[in-house]
Amino acid sequence: MCVNESQLSHPWYYNIKYLLIGIIFGIVFVKAEIVSWFRIQEMFRLQSFHMYGIIGSAIMVGALSVWMIRRFQIKTIYGEPIVIVNKPFNKGIIYGGLLFGMGWA
Amino acid sequence: MLQFLQQPWPWYIAGPLIGLTVPALLILGNKNFGISSSLRHVCAACIPANIEYFKYDWKKEIWNLFFVLGIMIGGFLAAYYFHNQSDIIVSQSLKAELQTYGIQDYSNALIPTDIVNWASVFTFKGFIVLVIGGFLVGFGTRYAGGCTSGHSIMGISAMNWASLLATICFMIGGFFTANWVLPFILSH
Known part of the structure; x- marks a missing residue:
């Protein structure tokens, strides 16, 4: 679940950057x-590399950035320390994951 | 420039751009990347009922709705103004298989218009594909606590093993449906 870890509150127009x-x-x-x-x-018939390339390179870039943020303790533009939330495991992940995959295709 | 915008983009441009969304949202305001939770926020905002799951400060998550609104605007712009004029290019083996189900229209790159159109919602096949498919995506994401963005991209980037497991389950479900369930539905 994506959560807002920021403790700051801003006027609504600060959200325009997320719109962009x-x-x-x-x-x-x-x-x-x-x-x-x-x-x-x-993708699901293994007939094309396209989707795997996208997901794979997105994860690589994402992982590298998260690693750098953690390593250098990069702060937000408002000076807050960045908090990355770990999603806890529960059984729903397996069942829900299977159902999502079925709907995806 | 416009010509470049109209072509389909290769994976090595799109993938890194999506990957960059993760640090962009974190650095701009401590936001963990995800899309499907926006549905929860909308429900929490619209349903005043006393449900434990919806009792949280949804106004704090309003950034997520801005983000999703932006995705819709961007999708609309891309689909109507920079869209590819020619048919989508798919692999020959997929084309051959789809032919047997009567899917021959490749002019809409995103949706197989032969089976997905407003009239088909009321047929058996169309109902299963659209309504049940939509239900599975919605229910599955909530049950698993995230979709491809939140689990596969954000979760694996943060080395979260539960997210890796979720992604593996997404793929198993998808492989199963695309190779066995969907051919069964489409050929009936």
Whole structure:
């Protein structure tokens, strides 16, 4: 679950920056055909490397950034220390994960 | 520039961009990347009932709704203004298989319009694909505590083993459905 670990409260227009990131994100999702039914079918039939490349490189870049944030204790632009939440394990992860996968395809 | 925007983007551009969202959200304001929890926030905001799960300060998570609204705007822009003029290119073996189900329209790159359209919601096949599929995604994400963004990208980046397990389960469910369940539905 994505949570807001910030203790600061800001006026609502501070959220515009998330809107902008969202717009970029939405364009990438459509342009790279990540949301395409055809691409998803190819992925689960192992007929294309496209989706694996995207997920794999996203995780690599993400992991590298998280490592750097932890290593150098990078702070937010407001000077707060960054908190990364670990999702705890529960059985729902297995059942829910299987169901999500079924709906995905 | 416009020509570049109209082509489908290769994975080695899209993947790192998605990966960069993780530090961007963390550095901009301590936000852990995720999309599906926005559904929870909407429910918490709209349903005043006394449900334990919805009792939290949803106003604090409003950034997530801005983020998701942005995704919708971006998706709309990309689909209507920079969309690819030609058919989507898929592998020959998938094409051959889909042919047997009567799926031949590749002009819409995102959705197989042969089976997914407003009229088909009321047919047996369309109902299963759209409504049951949507239900599984929604229910599964909540049960597992996250979707591909929150678990696979954010969770594995943070070396969280529960997220890795969730991702493995996503893939098992997907492989099973795409290779056995969906062909069964489509050929009936």
